[in-house]
Amino acid sequence: MKKQNIFCAFLSALLVTMTTQAASIKSTASEKKFEEVTLTQTTHLEDGGTTTNLSAVSHGLRKKKVFGLVNVSVYVAEFLAAQPTRLAKTEENFINSFSEAQPVQLKLTMVRDLKGSDISKAFQESLEANKITAEKMAPELKEILDEVKAITEFKNKEAFTIVATWKEGKATLHVQKPDGSIKSWTGSPIFVNQFFSIWFGIPSDTKLADLKKSLMNL
Numbered sequence: 636m637k638k639q640n641i642f643c644a645f646l647s648a649l650l651v652t653m654t655t656q657a658a659s660i661k662s663t664a665s666e667k668k669f670e671e672v673t674l675t676q677t678t679h680l681e682d683g684g685t686t687t688n689l690s691a692v693s694h695g696l697r698k699k700k701v702f703g704l705v706n707v708s709v710y711v712a713e714f715l716a717a718q719p720t721r722l723a724k725t726e727e728n729f730i731n732s733f734s735e736a737q738p739v740q741l742k743l744t745m746v747r748d749l750k751g752s753d754i755s756k757a758f759q760e761s762l763e764a765n766k767i768t769a770e771k772m773a774p775e776l777k778e779i780l781d782e783v784k785a786i787t788e789f790k791n792k793e794a795f796t797i798v799a800t801w802k803e804g805k806a807t808l809h810v811q812k813p814d815g816s817i818k819s820w821t822g823s824p825i826f827v828n829q830f831f832s833i834w835f836g837i838p839s840d841t842k843l844a845d846l847k848k849s850l851m852n853l
Contacts, residue, residue: 695849
């Protein structure tokens with residue numbers, strides 16, 4: 636009986652910890668529209684009992700060439716940060732400044748119906764352009780790509796949101812899927828840098844280079 640009581644107490648403490656650490660991501664819409672997408676004015680992040688407000692920094696349109704001929708619009712990307720003034724002004728240092736401006740958010744709102752497998756494949760192409768192969772990819776990032784791939788279809792106007800935080804030498808990515816559910820990964824800051832290199836690293840094509848400039852306000 637004593638062992639059972641100890642186990643129950645441990646389980647209760649664990650559940651309390653899990654509840655405290657659960658993240659909540661809520662956005663306030665602005666009055667502005669871009670490519671028929673209502674832009675975000677502020678994001679409210681509740682994480683571990685702390686509430687942080689993120690402000691809009693920039694936005695842009697991801698286009699991609701299909702069959703090497705026609706450019707199609709894929710999604711509107713919005714970048715937000717809690718302390719935008721701490722973002723570096725150069726391409727070389729931009730990603731590394733995210734931990735100073737944290738939390739930071741990238742919100743992708745689809746402008747067409749797309750398979751999750753197609754988006755995951757596009758992400759992998761961008762990672763490969765940054766020499767991040769399957770062998771070099773952080774395990775947390777592999778799991779996130781699998782999560783994206785598992786989504787049967789992203790519908791037009793559905794959003795996929797990523798919020799990153801850094802604390803005590805670790806980094807966390809909170810991923811909010813179109814259905815509103817949130818899943819979080821914590822690990823070495825390397826995996827967060829790898830993830831953001833999809834948009835802020837070496838562009839895999841000219842249209843992604845255009846989006847990078849828009850998001851960095853260059």
